[in-house]
Amino acid sequence: MCGIVGYIGDKPSLPILINGLKKLEYRGYDSAGCAIVSGNERMEVYKAKGKVSNLEEKTQNDDACGTLGIAHTRWATHGIPSEINAHPHVSQSGNIAIVHNGIIENYAVLKEQLEKKGYTFKSETDTEVLAQLIEYAATEGNGDLVSGVRRALKLCIGAYAIAVVDRRNPDLLIAARKASPLAIGIGENNEEFFLASDASPIAEYTRKIVYLNDEELALIERGKELRIENLHTGSVDYEIKEVDLDLSMLDKGGFPHFMLKEIFDQPTVLKDCMRGRILEKDGKYRVVLSAVEQHKDILVNAKRFTIVSCGTSWHAGLIGKQLIEHFCKIHTEVAYASEYRYNDTVIEPGDVVMAISQSGETADTLAAIEMAKEKGATIFGIVNSVGSSIARQTDTGTYIHIGPEIGVASTKAFTGQVTVLTMLALALGKARGTVDEQEYNEVLRELTLIPEKIQTILQQNDKIKDIARIFTYAHNCLYLGRGWNYPVALEGALKMKEISYIHAEGYPAAEMKHGPIALIDDEMPVVFIATHHQLYQKIISNMQEVLSRRGRIFAIVTEGDEQVRKMCAEVMEVPATLACLAPLLSVIPLQLLSYHVAVAKQLNVDQPRNLAKSVTVE
Ligand code: F6R
Numbered sequence: 001m002c003g004i005v006g007y008i009g010d011k012p013s014l015p016i017l018i019n020g021l022k023k024l025e026y027r028g029y030d031s032a033g034c035a036i037v038s039g040n041e042r043m044e045v046y047k048a049k050g051k052v053s054n055l056e057e058k059t060q061n062d063d064a065c066g067t068l069g070i071a072h073t074r075w076a077t078h079g080i081p082s083e084i085n086a087h088p089h090v091s092q093s094g095n096i097a098i099v100h101n102g103i104i105e106n107y108a109v110l111k112e113q114l115e116k117k118g119y120t121f122k123s124e125t126d127t128e129v130l131a132q133l134i135e136y137a138a139t140e141g142n143g144d145l146v147s148g149v150r151r152a153l154k155l156c157i158g159a160y161a162i163a164v165v166d167r168r169n170p171d172l173l174i175a176a177r178k179a180s181p182l183a184i185g186i187g188e189n190n191e192e193f194f195l196a197s198d199a200s201p202i203a204e205y206t207r208k209i210v211y212l213n214d215e216e217l218a219l220i221e222r223g224k225e226l227r228i229e230n231l232h233t234g235s236v237d238y239e240i241k242e243v244d245l246d247l248s249m250l251d252k253g254g255f256p257h258f259m260l261k262e263i264f265d266q267p268t269v270l271k272d273c274m275r276g277r278i279l280e281k282d283g284k285y286r287v288v289l290s291a292v293e294q295h296k297d298i299l300v301n302a303k304r305f306t307i308v309s310c311g312t313s314w315h316a317g318l319i320g321k322q323l324i325e326h327f328c329k330i331h332t333e334v335a336y337a338s339e340y341r342y343n344d345t346v347i348e349p350g351d352v353v354m355a356i357s358q359s360g361e362t363a364d365t366l367a368a369i370e371m372a373k374e375k376g377a378t379i380f381g382i383v384n385s386v387g388s389s390i391a392r393q394t395d396t397g398t399y400i401h402i403g404p405e406i407g408v409a410s411t412k413a414f415t416g417q418v419t420v421l422t423m424l425a426l427a428l429g430k431a432r433g434t435v436d437e438q439e440y441n442e443v444l445r446e447l448t449l450i451p452e453k454i455q456t457i458l459q460q461n462d463k464i465k466d467i468a469r470i471f472t473y474a475h476n477c478l479y480l481g482r483g484w485n486y487p488v489a490l491e492g493a494l495k496m497k498e499i500s501y502i503h504a505e506g507y508p509a510a511e512m513k514h515g516p517i518a519l520i521d522d523e524m525p526v527v528f529i530a531t532h533h534q535l536y537q538k539i540i541s542n543m544q545e546v547l548s549r550r551g552r553i554f555a556i557v558t559e560g561d562e563q564v565r566k567m568c569a570e571v572m573e574v575p576a577t578l579a580c581l582a583p584l585l586s587v588i589p590l591q592l593l594s595y596h597v598a599v600a601k602q603l604n605v606d607q608p609r610n611l612a613k614s615v616t617v618e
Pocket residue numbers: 310311312313314356357358359360361362365408409410411494495498613614615
């Protein structure tokens with residue numbers, strides 16, 4: 001939520017900031033702004049409601065040439081999206097400007113105290129309070145900005161990633177973080193530094209990145225070596241990492257939207273995800289995951305797995321539970337991270353808590369694993385963003401390696417997560433001796449064929465586009481699946497509601513008759529996931545129940561299935577596969593369906609209203 005960019009160096013900062021904000025727009029897009037500091041105590045502040053392109057337009061004819069600047073793209077938490085609430089926020093004297101990602105939970109108390117000291121506020125934001133607080137603390141400390149930031153942050157409760165500049169000092173950029181991510185890019189010979197919420201806006205300028213840790217403050221001075229200090233203990237050493245980011249993944253590659261590109265990326269990125277992990281010799285397959293090799297004892301002897309995650313990652317977790325219980329015979333629970341973190345969870349020896357997260361920055365998931373770690377659980381991460389906060393909090397884990405996911409609606413991350421969960425369950429099942437040899441080989445072989453099978457589903461894109469037109473008239477729809485495909489029903493419904501704004505419910509198909517069946521009429525599309533696996537006959541009975549109430553059925557079926565076709569308004573075919581791998585195929589037509597419905601409704605597919613890609617607030 002919210003993206004931050006900063007630059008100090010020898011080039012005009014404005015184009016670098018705008019370019020960086022565009023890469024971070026997935027984190028929020030209800031307003032954007034920047035502050036450019038040039039010599040002679042000049043600071044230009046620009047703000048625009050809506051997209052970064054509006055800010056770009058607004059700044060186009062200005063001659064702000066300062067080589068120090070900070071910028072922000074906002075996802076509103078305190079105060080409506082408006083220019084006044086947009087960042088940067090400037091202190092009362094006009095000297096200090098700040099951009100912020102996170103929430104200052106005690107901002108109301110701090111605001112009241114500052115008001116008593118004569119400070120007035122223009123916006124409804126917690127960030128303006130922080131700007132004034134920094135100014136107040138700096139003034140109290142003889143005007144020293146660094147000690148002002150340090151003292152102000154010690155008074156704040158909550159989460160922050162901030163960048164601060166002072167109109168009177170064009171040579172200093174200050175950054176700090178607690179529970180919200182921040183990366184610093186180091187240019188050649190310390191001639192320039194880049195700051196951003198993640199590495200994507202930095203990677204085209206430098207691969208040398210330092211990730212700030214919680215309660216660290218960075219002093220970035222022109223031409224000097226980067227200094228980092230802990231808010232409480234002073235100067236700390238830091239590690240410079242080399243990031244390996246495929247920059248071609250950061251553009252649409254000829255597709256009209258990131259979401260469509262990422263759906264079509266799946267065959268390639270799933271191969272990347274399996275590369276070097278699934279090995280074959282003479283028709284014999286084996287899976288090698290370094291996390292399982294290195295932590296075999298703990299994982300093999302695990303008494304219970306608890307998967308914590310949110311949204312789409314939670315749906316992948318539901319499949320993970322089935323995989324781990326099936327192949328490893330280990331009791332597995334799946335919890336919403338936002339609930340789990342506040343539960344009186346009992347952690348016992350042998351408990352492994354598994355965080356699944358695409359961004360690696362989801363605040364609830366991060367807090368859930370911190371809580372579990374404190375209570376003694378081993379933490380396993382299934383994360384996409386390398387070096388992210390969640391990845392760094394885990395004891396071990398497996399990256400999904402599917403490249404950056406930019407479209408707000410998660411697609412390739414889901415199939416990447418399920419692929420990793422499958423490999424993990426098989427590797428662990430093998431190590432525990434709980435998986436049948438023949439099944440182990442068969443599932444791994446079939447898993448390597450999944451990318452080609454997804455490719456054949458993608459060829460139905462035009463057909464699914466036609467089917468999508470029917471859905472544009474719907475106000476509600478129901479997604480029903482059973483067994484391995486039940487989480488796919490949930491995921492299909494989530495995709496539909498988040499980008500098409502059509503109310504969609506995912507349900508276990510047999511549960512329908514305990515309530516949702518009352519909704520069925522000839523106006524509500526009912527999507528069945530009816531691939532040819534266990535419970536197939538039972539799904540057909542559930543379909544009969546819908547037909548008897550004049551429901552219109554759209555189904556995901558296994559290629560060549562005539563029985564279900566006869567019962568449906570339309571079918572979307574997927575190639576045959578093993579039951580445990582069915583979700584990897586049956587989710588694809590549902591991703592395409594939601595995409596085309598949103599496009600047909602002329603909605604903003606990549607940036608749906610009210611959402612942000614990375615939910616770094618509670
Ligand atoms: C849905 C979606 C969200 C995320 C959720 C968790 O399309 O993208 O539901 O899955 O916010 O995010 P991560 O996986 O980054 O922790």
